[in-house]
Amino acid sequence: MNDLQMKAPSTIDLRTEYLGLTLKNPLVPSSSPLTGDFDNARRLEDAGAAAIVLPSLFEEALLHEEEQMTRFLDHQPIGHPEAQSFLPDLPEYASELDQHVARIERYKESLSIPVIASLNGVTPQGWVRHAKDLQDAGCDALELNLYGIAARRDETAAEVEARYLQVVKSLLDVVSIPLTVKLSAQFSSPVNFIGELENLGVKGVVLFNRFYQPDIDLASRHVVPRIQLSHSYEALLRIRWIALLRGQVGLGIAGTGGFHNHEDVLKGLMAGADVVHVCSALLREGPDYLRTILFGMSAWMEQEEYSSVQQLKGSLSQRHAANPSAYERANYAELLGQDALLKVDLKRHRE
Ligand SMILES: Cc1cc2nc3c(=O)[nH]c(=O)nc-3n(C[C@H](O)[C@H](O)[C@H](O)COP(=O)(O)O)c2cc1C
Numbered sequence: 001m002n003d004l005q006m007k008a009p010s011t012i013d014l015r016t017e018y019l020g021l022t023l024k025n026p027l028v029p030s031s032s033p034l035t036g037d038f039d040n041a042r043r044l045e046d047a048g049a050a051a052i053v054l055p056s057l058f059e060e061a062l063l064h065e066e067e068q069m070t071r072f073l074d075h076q077p078i079g080h081p082e083a084q085s086f087l088p089d090l091p092e093y094a095s096e097l098d099q100h101v102a103r104i105e106r107y108k109e110s111l112s113i114p115v116i117a118s119l120n121g122v123t124p125q126g127w128v129r130h131a132k133d134l135q136d137a138g139c140d141a142l143e144l145n146l147y148g149i150a151a152r153r154d155e156t157a158a159e160v161e162a163r164y165l166q167v168v169k170s171l172l173d174v175v176s177i178p179l180t181v182k183l184s185a186q187f188s189s190p191v192n193f194i195g196e197l198e199n200l201g202v203k204g205v206v207l208f209n210r211f212y213q214p215d216i217d218l219a220s221r222h223v224v225p226r227i228q229l230s231h232s233y234e235a236l237l238r239i240r241w242i243a244l245l246r247g248q249v250g251l252g253i254a255g256t257g258g259f260h261n262h263e264d265v266l267k268g269l270m271a272g273a274d275v276v277h278v279c280s281a282l283l284r285e286g287p288d289y290l291r292t293i294l295f296g297m298s299a300w301m302e303q304e305e306y307s308s309v310q311q312l313k314g315s316l317s318q319r320h321a322a323n324p325s326a327y328e329r330a331n332y333a334e335l336l337g338q339d340a341l342l343k344v345d346l347k348r349h350r351e
Helices: 038-046 059-074 081-086 096-110 126-136 157-174 190-200 232-245 262-271 280-285 289-303 346-350
Strands: 016-018 021-023 027-029 052-058 115-120 141-145 179-183 204-207 214-217 222-225 252-255 275-278
Touching: 016 252, 027 052, 027 289, 038 052, 038 096, 052 059, 052 096, 059 096, 059 126, 096 115, 096 126, 115 126, 126 141, 126 157, 141 157, 157 179, 157 190, 179 190, 190 204, 190 232, 204 232, 232 252, 232 262, 262 275, 262 289, 275 280, 280 289
Parallel strands: 027 275, 052 115, 115 141, 141 179, 179 204, 204 252, 252 275
Antiparallel strands: 016 021, 214 222
């Protein structure tokens, strides 16, 4: 820890609003196995986490369980009502849904920070109704991760978007807690789509999902899924779109992807994020690292004479930046012109 990080000033108002919740600061560990472990969740809270997003409950898991249950019930002999008591009990295992519900109940009982449950799916099928179980378990908000790869020859971009909006509508029909939607960057017109989400009643967006890339193993000739932790430079894509979005919509904005240290977080906030999610950095460094980011952030703000996160938020969004075209195509031709190589960040390239 350097000097800047050691002196954590307490006079700065770090509060921020997200999904109608007033959070004590803008640092929220995002959905991952780290937040799913109770001891780590407690350590994250102790280190200053303002809220926590739980690991996702997947559409596939819910559909699979429903299928199992139907198969099980279909195979029971239908006999005399008194014979009902001879039916074997349902298999004694905690379903994925039960485990998620139990986790929410335990977290709500033991932690004082808001708990955001996460659902992960892309089709408007029956699984969506289980969102109500998560709400009833007491979570403060729900995050829907629309993690989909649109790769069908016969499905247009408009159809993909309509399908996603249908999932969101179905969810909004069953829950009353605030809903935030985690998106990929792969939309032709992200701001328009996010506007549609807002029109439906969505309270926030999380920008952006990182897709886990399949790799080809040359030795085995197998396609292997790879989860790789992010790098700081990935935050730049998020920063651009957050800056473009802020001012065009009124819903809450969370940044996710490549936010590793206090500088990344400050940039996300200046672009216009209400909260910044951290995942890879915490998986690498451990839950206590959140404290380092928080201290670094407050110390920088004090040094630069900011008194609140509110003052910082959106101060460099496209609407407020001195050179707004930098967020768009405008300086592209100039950047790639004659002196392009001089502008390449070689240090970052070597990382
Ligand atoms: C091991 C691992 C598990 C994850 N699990 C989930 C998940 O269940 N649901 C979800 O929405 N995101 C999940 N994520 C994505 C993270 O929440 C986060 O959005 C992403 O890693 C980008 O943030 P980062 O650059 O700080 O890692 C996972 C990420 C990792 C590395």
